[in-house]
Amino acid sequence: MNWLKPSWQAVLAIVLCLIAVALGAIAAPKVDPLAQSAGTLIYPYAATSWLIFGALLLAALISMARMPSIVEAVVLFIGAHLVAWLLIGGIAGFEGLARAPYFLQLAAAWLLGWRCVAGLSSLRATAKWERTALRLIIPAIFGAWILIIWEAVTRGAGIPFILLPPPSAIGARIAGSLPVLGADVRQTIFKAVIFGYVVGSAAGFITAILADRVPFLRRGLLPIGNMVSALPIIGVAPIMVMWFGFDWQSKAAVVIIMTFFPMLVNTVAGLAASGHMERDLMRTYASGYLPTLIKLRLPAAAPFIFNALKINSTLALIGAIVAEFFGTPVVGMGFRISTEVGRMNIDMVWAEIAVAALAGSVFYGVVALVERAVTFWHPSVRGG
Amino acid sequence: MTGISPAVVAASKLGLTFQTNDGPVQALSNVDLTIGKGEFVSFIGPSGCGKTTLLRVIADLEKPTSGTISVNGMTAEQAREKRAYGYVFQAAALFPWRTIERNVALPLEIMGLSRAAQAERIKRTLDLVNLSGFEKKYPWQLSGGMQQRASIARALAFDADLLLMDEPFGALDEIVRDHLNEQLLELWSRTNKTICFVTHSIPEAVYLSTRIVVMSPRPGRVSDIIESTLPRERPLGIRETPEFLAIAARVRDGLRAGHSYDD
Numbered sequence: 047m048n049w050l051k052p053s054w055q056a057v058l059a060i061v062l063c064l065i066a067v068a069l070g071a072i073a074a075p076k077v078d079p080l081a082q083s084a085g086t087l088i089y090p091y092a093a094t095s096w097l098i099f100g101a102l103l104l105a106a107l108i109s110m111a112r113m114p115s116i117v118e119a120v121v122l123f124i125g126a127h128l129v130a131w132l133l134i135g136g137i138a139g140f141e142g143l144a145r146a147p148y149f150l151q152l153a154a155a156w157l158l159g160w161r162c163v164a165g166l167s168s169l170r171a172t173a174k175w176e177r178t179a180l181r182l183i184i185p186a187i188f189g190a191w192i193l194i195i196w197e198a199v200t201r202g203a204g205i206p207f208i209l210l211p212p213p214s215a216i217g218a219r220i221a222g223s224l225p226v227l228g229a230d231v232r233q234t235i236f237k238a239v240i241f242g243y244v245v246g247s248a249a250g251f252i253t254a255i256l257a258d259r260v261p262f263l264r265r266g267l268l269p270i271g272n273m274v275s276a277l278p279i280i281g282v283a284p285i286m287v288m289w290f291g292f293d294w295q296s297k298a299a300v301v302i303i304m305t306f307f308p309m310l311v312n313t314v315a316g317l318a319a320s321g322h323m324e325r326d327l328m329r330t331y332a333s334g335y336l337p338t339l340i341k342l343r344l345p346a347a348a349p350f351i352f353n354a355l356k357i358n359s360t361l362a363l364i365g366a367i368v369a370e371f372f373g374t375p376v377v378g379m380g381f382r383i384s385t386e387v388g389r390m391n392i393d394m395v396w397a398e399i400a401v402a403a404l405a406g407s408v409f410y411g412v413v414a415l416v417e418r419a420v421t422f423w424h425p426s427v428r429g430g
Numbered sequence: 431m432t433g434i435s436p437a438v439v440a441a442s443k444l445g446l447t448f449q450t451n452d453g454p455v456q457a458l459s460n461v462d463l464t465i466g467k468g469e470f471v472s473f474i475g476p477s478g479c480g481k482t483t484l485l486r487v488i489a490d491l492e493k494p495t496s497g498t499i500s501v502n503g504m505t506a507e508q509a510r511e512k513r514a515y516g517y518v519f520q521a522a523a524l525f526p527w528r529t530i531e532r533n534v535a536l537p538l539e540i541m542g543l544s545r546a547a548q549a550e551r552i553k554r555t556l557d558l559v560n561l562s563g564f565e566k567k568y569p570w571q572l573s574g575g576m577q578q579r580a581s582i583a584r585a586l587a588f589d590a591d592l593l594l595m596d597e598p599f600g601a602l603d604e605i606v607r608d609h610l611n612e613q614l615l616e617l618w619s620r621t622n623k624t625i626c627f628v629t630h631s632i633p634e635a636v637y638l639s640t641r642i643v644v645m646s647p648r649p650g651r652v653s654d655i656i657e658s659t660l661p662r663e664r665p666l667g668i669r670e671t672p673e674f675l676a677i678a679a680r681v682r683d684g685l686r687a688g689h690s691y692d693d
Contacts, residue, residue, distance in 0.1 A: 321523070323519050323520075323521060323523040324523050324525070326491050326517075326519070327517070327519065327523050328540075329490075329491060329510070330489055330491070330510065330513075330515070330516075330517040331513065331536070331537045331540045331541070332510055332511045332512075332513055332540075333540045337539075337540050341525075341536065341539070341540070342525065345525065345527045348527075421527075422527075423526040423527040423568060423570070424526070425570075428570065
């Protein structure tokens with residue numbers, strides 16, 4: 047048995063596959079709307095049901111043979127994704143008619159995908175490019191399977207479009223509405239979010255320095271700042287709209303209020319982070335307030351400041367989108383979400399959500415990259 | 431001051447009382463001390479004897495509550511403002527975001543030296559502590575001994591005549607410590623600086639010093655001052671000579687005497 051290397055995922059996949067075959071058809075037939083004679087049935091998966099079965103069985107069996115992990119991963123990758131593609135392709139026109147074997151075979155394909163990712167994760171890459179490739183491929187397969195299962199289940203089980211549209215429909219909507227989405231991103235992110243984020247973070251930073259320099263500000267301002275941070279955004283947004291009008295300025299104001307406090311608190315904490323010894327050292331050089339601030343205390347505060355910048359990158363996006371629910375010109379991501387929900391265009395809502403998630407991730411990622419470059423010396427970055 | 435060497439540090443009736451939550455703590459009491467130019471003075475004593483506090487008073491990092499202190503003929507504060515001394519702490523206290531050469535340049539930047547003058551002094555002081563070739567490294571890429579040497583280079587960089595060292599080798603292992611002690615002596619004889627050196631190691635104090643100030647705790651005070659009879663030229667082997675051991679015995683006696691009322 048030296049050539050055999052069983053895995054529970056592959057064995058379970060074979061079992062599920064056999065049960066599926068025993069249960070019969072993958073999906074129910076339906077009346078052909080184009081046929082001449084009434085009552086003619088058309089059958090799904092007429093050509094592919096045995097192909098699906100064969101691909102699953104073959105991939106599962108081959109994967110258990112003793113061979114290099116990378117070959118096993120490739121076999122599993124091809125098998126799992128071929129089956130998923132055939133299943134999803136075959137259900138077109140038969141939405142909601144899927145039977146148990148459809149889901150069993152989907153589960154089997156998913157198990158093979160799982161085995162594939164598990165095999166890749168345990169690979170010990172040596173070269174740098176291999177590690178980079180693995181770091182990208184593993185989450186990509188993982189993410190792809192979330193979409194595959196979402197797509198297959200919503201279409202196979204015929205989940206109403208209003209509740210949860212399949213990702214393919216969302217993708218089609220994104221591709222078809224690029225000008226609208228682009229205008230919304232421009233309005234919400236490039237105007238309100240960026241402006242509010244920069245002004246709010248800068249104001250928090252400057253206030254923190256002032257509070258550090260002027261003792262009465264530290265005593266008086268910090269508790270009030272604390273209260274500002276507790277203001278409910280839902281309550282503040284309509285007031286800001288009344289003060290600053292319907293356009294992006296009122297959203298930027300909400301973003302400023304939301305981002306101010308995290309920056310204030312973190313910078314104040316960061317300015318206290320430099321050690322006694324280092325501050326004594328600066329004293330022995332007869333260093334004034336400003337040189338000590340620039341050469342010692344701000345660099346030492348950098349990890350705290352970047353923490354605030356990362357927190358603010360997500361807060362700013364949430365703030366701007368929610369604020370748009372309370373009145374905007376007819377453009378903007380929050381405006382689009384609130385109106386398209388009312389018009390039952392759920393795919394458009396999901397398209398905006400996807401764009402917002404993407405924009406938020408990119409925003410956060412850029413800040414995190416800058417952080418790595420600036421605080422390269424910090425143990426959390428240099429690793430040790 | 432009389433004699434050939436003017437006083438670099440002169441303390442008289444110096445006292446310092448900290449106000450803590452548990453009431454006042456007398457860290458220094460009635461300290462009289464004069465340190466001449468070119469001396470290597472060690473302060474030795476058990477924890478809490480005020481040796482670090484005394485060094486910090488000289489550096490104007492603490493203010494005395496009684497008595498007077500003068501450094502280079504000025505008050506301690508004026509001396510600090512004039513950057514009269516370099517201070518080496520118990521830990522290297524290098525800034526991790528600066529390379530070794532930028533760390534050494536830190537005091538020079540604050541003093542507003544030109545880039546060219548900075549480069550010249552960085553090179554000279556890093557040579558002095560045998561760290562040439564590590565200019566572009568970050569502190570966390572260096573061993574503990576090398577970090578401490580870099581911090582000594584930083585204290586030397588602006589050419590103050592007085593070097594205050596607060597247990598600079600306390601956290602290092604014995605072999606590295608011996609090596610650094612040797613290098614420090616060599617540096618002292620080459621630059622003719624005045625050095626105040628806090629330690630709790632008797633061999634270290636005897637090996638390095640021209641004068642050993644023995645201190646005792648509660649309240650912190652000077653209990654004995656021992657003039658070393660060892661020559662200025664001191665190979666490591668001198669630590670096995672009878673003369674060395676005799677001085678070490680005197681220091682130990684002084685420490686024990688300071689402790690006697692405690693037992």
